[in-house]
Amino acid sequence: MEKILEIKNLKKIYGNKNNITKAINDLSFSVEKGEFVAIMGASGSGKTTLLNCISTIDDVTSGNILIDNKNIINLKEKETAKFRRENLGFIFQDFNLLDTLTIEENIALSLIINKQDYHEVDKRIKDIAKKLGIEGILKKYPYEVSGGQKQRCACARALINNPKLILADEPTGALDSKSSRMLLETMDEMNENLNATILMVTHDAFSASFCGRILFLKDGKIFNEIVKGDKSRKEFFNEILDVLTLLGGDVQNAR
Ligand SMILES: Nc1ncnc2c1ncn2[C@@H]1O[C@H](COP(=O)(O)OP(=O)(O)O)[C@@H](O)[C@H]1O
Numbered sequence: 292m293e294k295i296l297e298i299k300n301l302k303k304i305y306g307n308k309n310n311i312t313k314a315i316n317d318l319s320f321s322v323e324k325g326e327f328v329a330i331m332g333a334s335g336s337g338k339t340t341l342l343n344c345i346s347t348i349d350d351v352t353s354g355n356i357l358i359d360n361k362n363i364i365n366l367k368e369k370e371t372a373k374f375r376r377e378n379l380g381f382i383f384q385d386f387n388l389l390d391t392l393t394i395e396e397n398i399a400l401s402l403i404i405n406k407q408d409y410h411e412v413d414k415r416i417k418d419i420a421k422k423l424g425i426e427g428i429l430k431k432y433p434y435e436v437s438g439g440q441k442q443r444c445a446c447a448r449a450l451i452n453n454p455k456l457i458l459a460d461e462p463t464g465a466l467d468s469k470s471s472r473m474l475l476e477t478m479d480e481m482n483e484n485l486n487a488t489i490l491m492v493t494h495d496a497f498s499a500s501f502c503g504r505i506l507f508l509k510d511g512k513i514f515n516e517i518v519k520g521d522k523s524r525k526e527f528f529n530e531i532l533d534v535l536t537l538l539g540g541d542v543q544n545a546r
Pocket residue numbers: 305306312313314332333334335336337338339340341
């Protein structure tokens with residue numbers, strides 16, 4: 292197995308001497324290539340902080356983060372932006388599609404910023420669009436397509452630079468249950484058929500039940516870990532609820 296993400300003794304402390312918050316408190320775990328992993332935990336347990344550290348958006352206090360064996364802790368500011376564009380994909384809660392660009396242009400944005408060859412970009416878009424079933428809407432604008440198609444566009448955009456790792460912070464947080472299921476099914480397809488490695492933060496047991504493995508955070512540490520294995524999604528869902536009961540608190544209801 293190939294490790295795509297390795298977190299080693301990560302700490303992130305906010306505040307000063309008189310008022311400190313240990314948002315991430317000596318956290319270690321890794322994600323293998325092709326895994327779809329969820330991070331669950333109550334509000335304030337450190338999920339967003341963790342994702343921001345992995346995204347190179349936030350500095351860490353100590354510890355190491357390796358992405359595809361490259362330690363990203365000491366990257367200079369200029370290097371981090373490039374590293375992010377070339378190695379990471381993001382699925383945002385509100386999808387962040389630009390209304391004045393076509394679906395195709397939205398998907399291509401990161402490649403255009405990377406100044407890749409036009410023919411290569413075109414080929415790559417067609418390939419991803421075909422795999423996600425949105426070839427027919429590439430010339431349309433976001434307001435001309437359905438919610439589900441917008442989601443697929445956002446997923447295509449996250450995949451377009453062939454990222455080592457896709458990060459999603461509460462991607463279903465603002466969606467109704469039907470839209471949530473569609474997005475999760477698309478993410479599942481990305482993982483199963485396109486071998487995308489995905490790390491998703493979620494409060495929601497239904498969302499997490501689509502993943503292969505779940506890490507539960509409490510006070511910036513791993514409290515528990517469960518693996519789906521051969522279980523059905525329904526069985527896994529029930530197992531998640533059991534862990535959440537153990538974990539206590541507001542995981543289910545918090546946003
Ligand atoms: N910029 C910040 N300054 C100070 N404290 C912060 C900051 N961001 C997060 N925290 C604190 O760190 C802890 C973890 O927050 P966060 O990572 O946002 O949790 P989650 O995403 O699981 O709700 C919380 O106690 C929060 O108040």
